[in-house]
Amino acid sequence: MQRFTDKKADQVTVRRLNMAAILxxxxxxxxxARADLAKELGMTRNxxxxxxxDLLTAGLVVETEFRRVGAGRPGLLLELAHNGGFAIGAEIDISRIIVVAVDFKGKTLWRESAQINPKQAQTEIIATAEKLVRDALDWGNGENLKPLGIGVGLAGLVDAEGGTLVYAPTLGWKNLPLKQMWEKQFSVPVYLSNEANTAALGYYNYADRSxxxxxAYLSIGVGMAAGLMLEGHLFGGTGGFAGQAGHMKIRPDGEPCSCGDHGCWIxxxxxxxxxxxxxxxPVKPDETAQALRDGDAQLTAVVAEMAEMLxxxxxxxxxxxxxxxxILGGAMRPILPFMLEKxxxxVDQRALKHPRANVRIxxxxxDDDSVFGAACLVLDSIMNDPIPLVRSMI
Amino acid sequence: MQRFTDKKADQVTVRRLNMAAILxxxxxxxxxARADLAKELGMTRNxxxxxxxDLLTAGLVVETEFRRVGAGRPGLLLELAHNGGFAIGAEIDISRIIVVAVDFKGKTLWRESAQINPKQAQTEIIATAEKLVRDALDWGNGENLKPLGIGVGLAGLVDAEGGTLVYAPTLGWKNLPLKQMWEKQFSVPVYLSNEANTAALGYYNYADRSxxxxxAYLSIGVGMAAGLMLEGHLFGGTGGFAGQAGHMKIRPDGEPCSCGDHGCWIxxxxxxxxxxxxxxxPVKPDETAQALRDGDAQLTAVVAEMAEMLxxxxxxxxxxxxxxxxILGGAMRPILPFMLEKxxxxVDQRALKHPRANVRIxxxxxDDDSVFGAACLVLDSIMNDPIPLVRSMI
DNA sequence: TTGATTTGTTCACAATAGATACAAATCTGG
DNA sequence: CCAGATTTGTATCTATTGTGAACAAATCAA
Structure with missing residues (x-):
């Protein structure tokens, strides 16, 4: 969490900011090319x-080819190094674990998943996840890539700073210090976040950032959480618990909810x-989507009503x-296209004119925004402060 | 609005950040004392x-007295200079205009207000406001204080970057380029924001920031807007229109609203x-509060019901x-204490356990959070980048 | 072929923070 | 009351980093 007094800066701060801006x-x-970077960022070519x-020496950037365009000496083009290292993303869900390995350019190169059962013991599920993570590390080792860290998206309340899964209602887990456990076991930095947050980050990383x-990434499944990206940064609120969209009261005297209250959006x-x-x-989203495509009238009516509340x-x-x-996503994604238009x-009818004017829904x-975004937690932390990594490689 | 690529930094950036941190x-x-600043911020005493x-030369800081405590040479204490300049805060409301002058330490030293009638012509209301602002400038001139700028809180949708009042439903105003108008007229920087935002900023500036x-500052009156202070910074959203709390749908089939929809919180x-x-x-808040103190049973019941929806x-x-x-405030403030407990x-019964755990309501x-906060727009902009002012005074 | 243009590098310079040393001012223990 | 310890503020030197000007290299265009 940001402190209420600003931190001091020194020359290394300058280099950090400029290096981050270039990356x-x-x-x-x-x-x-170098000259483009300078012009774009307002710094000297020098x-x-x-x-x-420095970035070349550290292996985070490579020179590719000369760009010949118009008069003048051609610029030598630069790009992020595919083999600048790799990040592991993991998602632990109610029914499955997915682990991916993503290269420094943000390309997913390896992926494995495992079905789980929420009735399994926590230790068993964790062991399954750890095996997949170890497989990913082994894969990277075989590819001769440096592991940069592990990002984890969890369906529940996460204390990102403390690195603890505070409460996962669907799995019934409480106070799991996963960051500490995995940093000890795997010896790389571990970043935790809510799966809706990582989904927002994942989407953001292939969207047009401008x-x-x-x-907002609404992750809709059995539960509903919103990943909030505000002014280009994930917003977690005071305890990191922001985005509990599913329990927004939308009909104060409505149906009872698993949270003990009633009238929640979920x-x-x-x-x-x-x-x-x-x-x-129980709903199987793919089958429901197929029934909707097949024109099931009763189901279509139910979904239309739900779309209105959405x-x-x-x-x-x-x-x-x-x-x-x-952005709408999550386990319900196959059904969501049938709700979008409504x-x-x-929104067109009921939202205020000015806020709704420029919104895209x-x-x-x-399908993998969340697990990709989990890996982006790692890549972003390096983009934001590349100095330690760069200095360690020089 | 923050851009999606970070800006470059140079040595002046370092000085700016450190100077801002000290202020x-x-x-x-x-x-x-100087040594305290250094220790607290992790920089050298040097x-x-x-x-x-620099700050002494620019007149933004003054030395006061020696602090004798324990062994060692006494430190020479520093504080913000009362006469480092003054900021003007203005609030244009449905029924009144308030203008204050605030010294560099954040103390309100001058205040004037005028009743207005929403039926008056826009030019007339603006002229009234301009007279008050000119009075404030004259006052500062008489006190030999440098005018640092004018902050304005407006009850409506404000494009803070463009410096335009986009739409004020209660006054019926549209697209008023107040920043441009007043910067031309008064030759000092002008900052515009929503009055709920300035109220949030005003509260924040005398609250314990940590x-x-x-x-959230809920400004409740005829309308209802929320000033959102997130991670210590005002949040305006994409167009600066965030915080339209009054039109949150809370009972989708509820009463019709002035916005054309129905079921809004307001x-x-x-x-x-x-x-x-x-x-x-029409409700007169002070009289209603008195009736509640006097035990008006029917009114008490209505207010209790309203407190539940609040x-x-x-x-x-x-x-x-x-x-x-x-924080709850706004024109309805006299009545709000009667709703707080309920x-x-x-919240205790219906909010989720973790988010509600550490919230203070x-x-x-x-009564003057908003107009004080408007002046804080000016002071904060200097606190965040004191370099131009300091360099201009050296 | 010659001049214009663009790129990337080199070198001197400026701004800034850090490290070290030191004088000044105070307190504390004998 | 004095000597040593402690803390503060400053002076001096150094390290890091960005800027500006100059220049060689590589290309295009007339």
Missing amino acids: KLLRERGTL TASNIVT KAQNL TEVGLTALSRKTGGQ GIGIVNFINLFNFDTV ARSV KVSGR | KLLRERGTL TASNIVT KAQNL TEVGLTALSRKTGGQ GIGIVNFINLFNFDTV ARSV KVSGR
Whole structure:
């Protein structure tokens, strides 16, 4: 958490900020010459060149080819080094564990998953996750890549600073110091966050950042959490518990909720609500989507009603946060496209004119935003402070 | 708005950050010696001393007395200079205009107000405000204080970057480029913001900042807006329109609202709702508070019901933002103490355990948070980048 | 082919913080 | 009351880093 007095700065701070700016600009644009970096960031070619020299030595950046365009000496193009190291992303969900390995350019190169059962013992599930992480580390070792860290997205309340899973209702876990456990076991930095936060970060990392500075990622499944990206940074609130969208009261006298209260959004929208409204059977999202495609009339009506309530909740998000982007995803993703149009029209009718004017509402096109975003926790921490890594490689 | 690529840094950046850190620490602590500043901020005494020399020369800081405590040479205490300049804060409301002059230490030294009528022409109201601002400038001139700028809190949607009042429903104003107008007229920097935002900033500036990093200031009157202070910074969202709390849907099939929709929070909580629920007469908050003190049973029941809806909305705020502080204020302030206990108990019962654990809900103890906060817009901008002012005075 | 243009590097310089040393001012223990 | 310890503020030198000007290299265009 940011402190209330600002921290001091020294010359290393300057280098850190400029190095971070160069790395992020390269991530943004793909390839650029030294002169481009300098022009774009308003520094001298000299400074850009000095920093690039360090990044080349550290192996985080590579020179590729000359760019011949117009008069003048051609610039030697630079890009992030594929083999600058790799990040591991892990997602522990109610039904499965996914682990990916992502190279320094943000490309997912390795992926493995395992089904789990929430009735399994915690130690057993953790052991399964640890095996997958170890496989990822072994893979990277075989590829001769340096492991940069492990990011973990968890479905529950996470104390990111303390590195603890505080409470995961679906799994029934409490106070698990996963950061400490895994840093000891794997000897690399470990970053924890809520899976909706990592999903937001994952989306942000392949979205047009200039258009998604204020983004909500609504992860809708059995529960519903919102990952909040505000002004380009994940927002966690005082204890890191922000984004508990599912328990927004939307109909104060509504249905009872698993949280002990009633009228929560999640009682109207999500897989549990859908199950209740369709007769009590657990919902299999893919099968439900197929039934909708096949034109099941009763199901279509239920989903339309749910879309209306989805839209109303999104209206609240837009009025409160003035987002530019709202992304819908999570386990319910196959069903969400059938709700999108209705939800958008509710927003058009019921949200305030000015906040709604520039908002884009989409269903995520990918299934792995969250686990990819978990890996991005690692990459972002290096982008934001590359100095320790660079100095250690020189 | 923060850009998506970070800006470069140079040596001046370092000086700016350190100078800002020293000024903010002095604001926080009142008096400190050079050695204290250095120790507290982790810099050398040398650096602190250099910066203090500049601040003394610029007149932003003064030396007061020696501090004799324990062994060793006594430290020469420093504090912000009362006469480092003064900021003007202005609030244009539906019924009144208030203008204050605040010295560099944040003390309000001058205040004037004028009643207005929303039926008056815009030019007339603006002229009234301009007269008050000119009076404030004259006062400062008489006191031999340098004018640092004008901060304005407006009841409506404000484009802070563009310096435009986009839409003020209660006054019926649209697209007023007040920043441009007043900067031309008064030749000092002008900062615009929503009055709920300035109220949040005002509260923050006399609160314990370490305990109020994530603060919502609910300004409840005829309308209802929330000033959002997130991680110590005002949050405005993509267009600066965040915090439209009054139009959060809390009962989707509820009462019609002036926004054209229905079921908004403001249809249940606020002066308009209170008027409707008590027979249609306009509410005078002070008289209503007196009636409540006198034990008016019917009114008490209406207010209790309203307190319940107030609490439910606050629950949503807490679940979504994980605030540490929620402050209630605005035109309805005299009535709010009669609603506080009930609202708190609703939060205790209905908010999620973890987000609600460390939240403080209070009615503001002051009536002038907003106009004071408007002046703080000016002071904060100097605290955050004192270099131009300091360099211009050396 | 010659001049213009652009790139990347080199070198001297400026701004800034850090390290060390030191004088000044106070306290404490005998 | 005095000698040593302690703390403060400053002076001096050094290290880091960015800037500006100059220059060689590489390309294009007339």
